[in-house]
Amino acid sequence: MKLLPLAALLLATVPTFAQKAKTTENLVQYAKPLVGTARMGHTYPGATVPFGMVQLSPDTDTLSYELNGKYNPRMYEYCAGYQYADKTIVGFSHTHFSGTGHSDLGDFLVMPTTGPLQLNPGTADQPERGFRSRFSHQNEVAEPAYYRVRLDDHDILAELTASNRVGMHQYTFPQSEQAHIILDLTAGIYNYPDKNVWTFVRVENDTLVTGYRQTHGWARTRTEYFAMSFSKPFVSYGSRNLSKKQVYRGFWGRFDQSKNFPELAGEQLRLFFDFKTTAGEKVKVKMALSGVSTEGALRNMRAEVPGWDFEAVKRAGQALWQQELGKVVIESPKRADKENFYTAMYHAALSPTTYMDVDGQYRGLDQNIHRAEGFTNYTSFSLWDTYRALHPLYNLLQPQRNADMVQSMLAHFDQSTMHMLPIWSHYANENWCMIGYHSVPVVVDAVLKGVVPADQAQRVLDACVATAHQPRFDGISYYEQLGYVPEDKSGSSVSKTLEYAYDDWCIAQLAKKLGRTDIEAEFSKRAQNWQNVYDSRINFMRPRLADGSFRPRFDVLSTHDQGFIEGNAWNYSLYVPQDPAALIAKMGGEKKFLPHLDSLFTMHLPDKFFAETEDITRDGIIGNYVHGNEPAHHVAYLYNWTSQPHKTQARVRMILPKMYRPTPDGLGGNDDCGQMSAWYIFSSLGFYPVAPGSPEYALGSPAIHGATINLENGNTFRITVKNQSDKNVYVKEARLNGQKITRPFLQYADVVKGGELVFTMAGKP
Numbered sequence: 009m010k011l012l013p014l015a016a017l018l019l020a021t022v023p024t025f026a027q028k029a030k031t032t033e034n035l036v037q038y039a040k041p042l043v044g045t046a047r048m049g050h051t052y053p054g055a056t057v058p059f060g061m062v063q064l065s066p067d068t069d070t071l072s073y074e075l076n077g078k079y080n081p082r083m084y085e086y087c088a089g090y091q092y093a094d095k096t097i098v099g100f101s102h103t104h105f106s107g108t109g110h111s112d113l114g115d116f117l118v119m120p121t122t123g124p125l126q127l128n129p130g131t132a133d134q135p136e137r138g139f140r141s142r143f144s145h146q147n148e149v150a151e152p153a154y155y156r157v158r159l160d161d162h163d164i165l166a167e168l169t170a171s172n173r174v175g176m177h178q179y180t181f182p183q184s185e186q187a188h189i190i191l192d193l194t195a196g197i198y199n200y201p202d203k204n205v206w207t208f209v210r211v212e213n214d215t216l217v218t219g220y221r222q223t224h225g226w227a228r229t230r231t232e233y234f235a236m237s238f239s240k241p242f243v244s245y246g247s248r249n250l251s252k253k254q255v256y257r258g259f260w261g262r263f264d265q266s267k268n269f270p271e272l273a274g275e276q277l278r279l280f281f282d283f284k285t286t287a288g289e290k291v292k293v294k295m296a297l298s299g300v301s302t303e304g305a306l307r308n309m310r311a312e313v314p315g316w317d318f319e320a321v322k323r324a325g326q327a328l329w330q331q332e333l334g335k336v337v338i339e340s341p342k343r344a345d346k347e348n349f350y351t352a353m354y355h356a357a358l359s360p361t362t363y364m365d366v367d368g369q370y371r372g373l374d375q376n377i378h379r380a381e382g383f384t385n386y387t388s389f390s391l392w393d394t395y396r397a398l399h400p401l402y403n404l405l406q407p408q409r410n411a412d413m414v415q416s417m418l419a420h421f422d423q424s425t426m427h428m429l430p431i432w433s434h435y436a437n438e439n440w441c442m443i444g445y446h447s448v449p450v451v452v453d454a455v456l457k458g459v460v461p462a463d464q465a466q467r468v469l470d471a472c473v474a475t476a477h478q479p480r481f482d483g484i485s486y487y488e489q490l491g492y493v494p495e496d497k498s499g500s501s502v503s504k505t506l507e508y509a510y511d512d513w514c515i516a517q518l519a520k521k522l523g524r525t526d527i528e529a530e531f532s533k534r535a536q537n538w539q540n541v542y543d544s545r546i547n548f549m550r551p552r553l554a555d556g557s558f559r560p561r562f563d564v565l566s567t568h569d570q571g572f573i574e575g576n577a578w579n580y581s582l583y584v585p586q587d588p589a590a591l592i593a594k595m596g597g598e599k600k601f602l603p604h605l606d607s608l609f610t611m612h613l614p615d616k617f618f619a620e621t622e623d624i625t626r627d628g629i630i631g632n633y634v635h636g637n638e639p640a641h642h643v644a645y646l647y648n649w650t651s652q653p654h655k656t657q658a659r660v661r662m663i664l665p666k667m668y669r670p671t672p673d674g675l676g677g678n679d680d681c682g683q684m685s686a687w688y689i690f691s692s693l694g695f696y697p698v699a700p701g702s703p704e705y706a707l708g709s710p711a712i713h714g715a716t717i718n719l720e721n722g723n724t725f726r727i728t729v730k731n732q733s734d735k736n737v738y739v740k741e742a743r744l745n746g747q748k749i750t751r752p753f754l755q756y757a758d759v760v761k762g763g764e765l766v767f768t769m770a771g772k773p
Contacts, residue, residue: 035333036326038343038350041150042672044107046092048627048636049675051355052104053090053150055168055175057325058332059386059409061362062297063104064168064175066157067114068094069132071199087111089197092672097159098129098140099192100168102175102295103232105434106358107679108390110441112226112434114197116234116295119190120179122162127190127248127278135161139190152354153325169322172362173308177293178318181285189293191236191279193221194250200225202275209272209279210302214241217279218302227437229375232297235305239292239316242281244268250276292316299436300377304365311366332357335405336689339714347670349692349712352685356398359681360413363387363435371436373423383415388434390681391450392442393638397686399450400697404759407459407720414451414460414468421471429475443482443500443573444507445475452514453700456521457756465522472515473527476508476534484508486554492540495551495559495571502541502549502571503639506583509538513586514701538584539594541571547595547604549581565614565632574637578608585642585699588649598650605646608633609659628667628677635667636677641687642698645706648752654738654773656752657709660691661737664711693717693727694767695754705759707752709737710767723762729769736769 044051054065067089071082085091087108089101099119105111121139130138141159149156155168165180181187193207202224209219220233246267272279283291294316296309313321333353340346364370364385372378378385402410420430424438429448432441451468454460460468479485483498487508493501513535519527543550543558551559551571563570564577572580582605584591592601609631628636633643644659667676668688679685690696694710713732717725731740742749745763754765 031334031337033337034330035337035346035350036152036329038346039152039329039333039354040347040351040670041152041155041354042092042148043347043351043670044355044672044675044679045088045090046671046673048085048677049673050087050105050107050109050111050678051675052088052106053148054100054104054155055153055170055325056358057153057170057172057328058357059172059360059362060170061173062102062170062175062295063106063358063361064100064102064170064177064295065104065155066090066097066100067117067195067197068097083198084109086197087678089114092145094132095142096130096132096135096140097143097157099190099195100166100175100177101195101197102234102297104197105388105681106355107675107681107684109678109680110226111197112223112230114195115221115232115297116236117192117195118177118293118295119192120159120162120164120166120177120181120291121188121190122164122182122184123186125186125188125280125282127280129192129195151326152329154322167318169318169325171312171321171325173298173305173366174294174296174313174321176313176318176321177295179291179293181283181287181289181291183287184285187283187285187291189238189242189281189283189291191217191281193219193277193279196223196225198225204275205229206273206275207277209247209277211245211270215239217281218305220302226439226441227435228439230435230437231371232299232435233302233305234298235296235302235309237294237296237309238281239290240283242283244282245280247272247277247279249274250278290318292318298365299363299371300365300369304367304369308366329354335718336693337716337718338692338712340712344670345712348668348674348688351670352668352688352692355679355685356401356682356689359388359390360386360416361388363416373420373433373436373438374425375436376423378419378423380415380419383412384409385419386413386416387436388681389413389417389430389447390432390441390683391430391446392432392444393680393683394686395446395449395700396638396641396683397690397697398682400453400700401686401689403454403457403459404756405717405720407454407457410454411459411461414454414464417447417451418464418467418471421475426478426480427474428478428481429471443504445472445481445511446507448472448475448511449514449700452518455518456701456703465518469515469518469522469524469527472518473531476512476515476531487537488534490540490554490556491534491537492552494554496553499569500571500573502551502577503573503575503580503583505541506538506549506580509535510584510586510699512537513699517701535586538591542581542594544594547581547600548577549583550577575634575639576632578604578611578632579634579640579643582608582643582646583639586701588646588698592649598652602647602650602652605643606655607631608640608643609662627675630663630666633663634677635663636684638680638683641683642696645696645698645708648706653707653752656706657738658773660708661711664688664691694729694765703756705754705756707739707742707749707754709739709769717759719760719762721760723760725759725762726764728764728766730767731769733769733771735771738770738773739767740770741768742766 298304483493695705
């Protein structure tokens with residue numbers, strides 16, 4: 009294999025259009041990876057590149073899923089492995105989700121230490137009893153593709169950077185006869201009982217170690233391979249097997265496997281590598297990952313980071329981030345605005361993540377090895393969240409990448425025994441998290457916007473129809489028979505009915521485009537099923553039973569056992585994104601609809617609401633509007649379907665500063681793989697995709713002073729904002745290419761062909 013120079017190879021992984029997005033300003037300085045690391049943002053601060061397979065980041069605790077035989081409620085805090093309030097670091101692991109409400113991963117934790125060897129992590133209150141270390145945020149730096157922290161207990165400066173598939177560590181040691189680098193294969197995020205199925209390590213020589221880890225966690229069967237290379241030979245090494253069930257028999261019992269043994273296997277392995285260091289000596293480590301094999305991991309390492317120039321890897325990674333962030337160049341006199349915007353752009357480009365080796369091989373849903381032909385394979389699709397704004401953002405800013413994501417979903421469908429598109433998939437697994445079949449709006453929106461080639465459209469439609477007809481999935485058979493999901497047969501029934509109906513509408517739009525009148529008729533009818541859970545006597549969506557009656561016990565504010573998921577009747581009664589006009593008519597017209605919508609933002613929730621949600625969503629609530637959970641993300645824009653669109657403008661400008669700040673606690677809820685950030689990006693620019701599958705954006709109120717969107721097709725779309733201020737939140741006039749806009753909507757086609765949108769702002773409606 010001919011190896012390219014590092015910077016050239018990394019830049020070659022980005023579509024050439026990105027290199028057109030030029031700005032003289034360093035945008036990387038504005039992206040703050042520490043935003044969202046406090047409270048419930050669940051982001052990680054470590055080093056990664058856009059959509060990178062490696063997310064090399066510090067973990068501040070390794071809690072067990074169970075505590076005294078019961079679920080440990082603090083596990084929820086550590087979905088990304090890091091909490092800003094913590095005072096110690098356990099180590100640096102190589103895989104992390106960004107902003108999720110559940111987790112897995114945390115693979116291959118590495119920790120440098122000095123002094124007598126300790127192979128237990130210690131505790132947060134007594135870190136000196138283990139290999140963890142105290143640290144201070146004053147000695148911590150987090151930038152895109154770079155992380156640095158001083159480990160106070162070991163007097164070590166730790167620095168991290170990454171390419172797509174390789175994490176690179178640089179540890180500056182003091183003078184020590186007892187320097188160690190620990191590789192912990194027992195550590196992980198969301199450590200279920202018996203999560204580790206098996207680990208294997210092979211010491212190839214005194215600078216190279218390979219192996220794999222098999223886990224049974226959120227992903228029921230996940231195998232990840234690694235190749236670990238040291239810049240300096242270790243003088244000795246050893247291990248400890250922590251599994252009480254592990255018994256060596258026969259031949260294996262003849263050897264002392266705790267020290268200098270070339271191969272190790274077991275359920276719970278921790279390894280150590282010993283060094284002698286001089287003051288200020290830098291010991292570097294490269295960890296390459298693969299879902300295929302250790303050979304694949306080695307190929308990834310040799311292709312992406314063949315040498316030991318840490319600064320070159322960092323520069324190449326930050327160059328990728330500069331290109332990514334430069335797809336939208338905003339103008340604002342406030343640094344905080346730029347930090348909010350480019351941090352959102354950063355978070356929106358963390359996932360889905362690459363999931364294939366440099367030669368195109370990847371592990372499929374069927375656990376066989378496949379090769380991606382003509383596309384990049386991706387994983388970690390949090391579709392219940394990201395169909396709303398993140399994938400529509402990709403259709404606008406990077407359609408080729410989103411086309412590859414659609415191909416990844418179609419490959420998932422082909423490998424699925426249930427013949428379904430993904431629901432929440434990661435690392436060759438489907439974990440079935442959340443409801444709906446929301447890969448449908450993602451793939452349909454991509455086809456209808458011309459992102460997916462026309463010759464793939466029929467294949468996409470067939471996959472959508474098969475998914476919607478899968479009888480074993482979450483109440484679908486009842487939905488098809490009755491026109492709704494009955495609560496006495498399947499929980500969260502109202503949410504399921506409403507979300508299925510929206511997905512069905514998307515299928516009908518694609519069928520119409522392709523002239524499949526039979527499918528269009530079927531799914532247009534199914535798209536009306538939202539009406540079957542609407543109780544006109546109380547003007548709320550309400551759970552129905554299999555006998556057709558509405559369930560008598562019902563609380564419109566409660567989130568517990570009321571037929572909804574991550575929301576209540578007040579929120580979900582506004583979830584008909586495919587036809588807001590019909591919803592308004594159903595609710596009795598504007599006279600009744602507008603007070604309902606107004607009250608969502610102004611009402612006071614009773615304490616029982618927060619007790620039911622265990623404070624999980626408290627950070628993201630304004631009145632009864634739950635921005636921290638996605639079902640209401642479109643709601644502020646619904647005023648555009650009434651005679652009062654100015655209220656959309658006011659609501660959006662109210663939400664933005666309340667839910668987003670450039671501080672560690674600056675996210676009003678989980679970022680959810682970039683969905684929260686995508687909402688911010690669209691809303692700051694002044695428009696939002698209320699119903700992916702529709703060609704329209706709903707206009708709002710831009711929060712920036714101007715922006716240039718550098719489109720993949722070479723065009724630019726310019727947004728100019730006149731009379732902008734914190735008080736001038738109302739749009740007095742909007743013009744597209746000089747023509748006055750008379751309806752508060754914008755067409756996708758008008759944006760991608762380039763042009764200028766001019767907002768004139770005012771302090772009154």
